Amino acid sequence: MVVVYGANGQVVPLGDRIGRGGEGTVYRLSASSYQAAKVFHQPMSPQRVQKVTALIGVTDESVRKLAAFPQSLLYNGERLPVGILMPLLEGYHDIHHLYGPSSRRQAFPSADWRFLVRAGTNMARAFSAVHAIGAVVGDVNHGSVLVSPQATVQLIDTDSFQLRHNGQLLHCRVGVPMFTPPELQGRDLSRTERTTQHDDFGLAVLLFQLLMQGRHPYAGVQLDQRDLSLEESIKQGRFAYGDQAHRLGVKPPPSALPLASLSPPVAQLFENAFGRSGTRPSSTQWISALATLERSLVNCGVNRSHHFASSLQSCPWCSFESASGLQLFGDVAPPRVAASWSSSPDVWQPLVNVQTIHPPPMPVAQAALPAAAPTSSASTVWVLFWCLIGATVPALVVDPTLAAVPFAGAVVCLLLATTKSGRRFQLRRAYASAKKGLEKAESLSRSFSHDNVYAKAIRDLQGLKDAVDALPAERDAKLRALRTNEERTQRDNHLKSTLIMRASISGIGSSRTSALASYGIESAYDITRHRVMAVPGIGPKTADNLLAWRDSVERRFVFRPNAPLDPTAVARIDAELAKERTRIMGEAQRAAGALPQKRQLAEAEAAEVAMRMQEAAMELQQAEAALNALGMRP
Incomplete structure (x- = not known):
């Protein structure tokens, strides 16, 4: 049993153990719900005692609210500092x-993008507070920053901070390479004086991973196919997401968000932090940029758990989720697709009591008909023609001069007969053409009420309404399919909930865990040979270890046939349908707004059709009258 004493020599009662690490064990205090005791496995070195004593002497409450500074030393029975x-x-x-x-x-089920941005802002505030008292965090890493369910932040492991005490520099003796700036890579950190600029690099890495879904800024795909470690990439300045990435021979890993998914000011700060020119942004610059970003966030119209910078034209999270099949934020599904369309009555109002547009009835004016005059029939003219020819022949025999009169009459009859036949032919053609024109106009008039632009717009709007009304049934069908595949869904969720960061896998340390996360490999579910072999620094042996671990995780899966449907999968279905409904309603709004103009166009077209009907009828009447004038039937 561990027994420790306070500075006053009184026993400090230790409660339950709440953590254990390489240096010591952390206990809850039996008599306090606000304090804990960290007891080292070995007595503290004089250098550590000196630094802890200096930290205990920090009285600035603004920094003590953001960093877990030690409150007092603990001693063993021999009065040696041990905790x-x-x-x-x-x-x-x-x-x-x-x-x-x-x-x-698992840890923050309700966290959305606003939460991440706020946590990032609070982390920058914590760094700024440390710098304000002349200290440097030094050993920046993702295990030294804690976040609460309210997005507040506490820095821990403060006994590793660098600070000056009584004129002496108390070094931070350790560091994690993946958070160490290029200029310090490979150096003996125990003898190196750190600066706030070094902290600024580590802070930028933490912020990048926080805002970019766990991706490390230097974990990219090497275009020259070199297998560089994360530390080597940092040392060479190969920022995979920057403007100069291609020139540096690197590009982002597959399915990574572009920097453009952030606001332009925040993206530029990352460029400054990891680029080869310029000064790294300070914690105060990050505070300003991130606070401004949070104020500019707007809610996605499709998924209520999505928020994004107002400077963007569309939601980047919808695109990312659609491409990756992941639900990024929140444990609450979007609103269920409405069971009816009554929630948007204004959109569908034009479908109620639709008034069909017909060509207006227009009286057909009587055509000016040619006067009918009695004329000789064609047969009479031809009879007279042959009689005159018969008279002309004997006259030629008796006296040619006498033949001139009957011959002239025959010529006149021939002209009359042939002219009348041509006229009849032309009139019949004109009549047939006029009749065909009227039939065409009548056909157009009959189909107009169905084929005009307004009628088509009404049908399109009705189709959109039908599509919205069908969404609940589509949701039910998708849920039935989900139930059919429930065993696979449960197995996938079991694999997704088993995280690499919490596992003990041979060859996988914090650096490789971060590299895997940068390629979207976070859990057992994400592990396939093809995917892990694409990660820099992962060879066949390490890949075998990862695959073996994944298989062991899968073997522990137990199917629960009566379990409720996976809420994440249900949320994804609802998000897809909500997105589709939003798209349809957008089209419906535009279509309904255009209806008045299309009705005006249709009414104008109807008047034009009626006019064509009138003109065609008049033309036919004139053709009939012309035939009647020649004694012909139509």
Whole structure:
């Protein structure tokens, strides 16, 4: 049993053990719900005692609210310092639990993009407070930042901070390479004086991973196919998401968000933080940019758990979820698709009591008909023609001069007969053409009420309404299909909930865990040989270890046939249908808004059709009258 004493020599009663690490064990205090004791496995070195004593002497309350500074030393029975008394931080989680959707869903099930931005702002405030007292965090890493369910932040492991005490520099002796700036890579950190600029690099990495779904800024795809470690990529400045990435021979990993998904000011700060020119942004610059970003966030019209910068034209999370099949934020499904369309009565109002547009009835004016005059029939003219020819022949025999009169009459009859036949032919053709024109006009008039632009617009609007009305049935069908595949869904969720960061896998440390997360490999579900072999630094042996671990996780799966449907899968279905409904309603709004104009166009077309009917009828009447004038029937 561990027994420790306070500075006054009194026993400090230890309660339950709440954590254990390489250096020591953390206990809850039996007599306090606000304090914890960290007891080291070995007595503290004089250098550590000196630093802890200096930290205990920090009285600035603004920094003590944001960093878990030690409150007093703890001693063993021989009065040797063996531990520290510190604030108890319950309900907090390491910040890396906020990075990816799988870990975030477990630790922060209701967190959305606003929560991440706020947590990032508060983390920058904590760094700024430390810098304000002349200290440097030094050992920046995702295990030294804790986040509460309210997005407040606490820095821990403060006994590793660098600070000056009584004129002496007390170094931060350790560091994690993936958060160490290029200029310090490979150096002996125990003898290196850190600056706030070094902290600014680590802070930028933490913020990048927080806002970019766990991706590390230097974990990219090497265009020259070199297998560079994360540390080497940092040292060479190969920022995978920057404007100069292609020139540096690197590009983002598959399915990574572009920097453009953030606001332009925040994206530019990342460019400055990881680029080869310029000064790294300070914690105060991050506070300003992130606070401005949070104020500019707007809610997605499709998924209520999505928020994005107002400067963007569309929601980047919808596109990412559609491409990846992941639900990024929140544990609450979007509103269920409405069972009826009555929630938008104004849109569908034109479908109630639709008034069909017909060509207006227009009286057909009587055509000016040619006067009928009695004329000789064609047969009479031809009889007279042959009689005159018969008279002309004997006259030629008797006296040619006498033949001139009957011959002239025959010529006149021939002209009369042939002219009348041509006229009849032309009139019949004109009549047939006029009749065909009227039939065509009548056909157009009959079909107009169905084929005009207004009628077509009404049908299109009705089709959109039918599509909205069909969404609840589509949802039911998708849920039935989900129930059919429930065993696979449960197995997938079991794999997704088993995180690499919490596992002990041979060859997988914090650096490789971060590299895997940068390629979207966060849980057992994400592991396939093809995917892990694409990650820099992962060879065949390490891939075998990952696959073996995944198989062991899958073997522990137990199917629960009576369990409720996976809420995440249901939420995804509802999000898809809500997006579709939003699209349809947008089209419906535009279509309904255009109806008055289309009705005017249709009414104008109807008047034009009626006019064509009148003109065609008049033309036919004139053709009939012309035939009648020649004694012909139509």
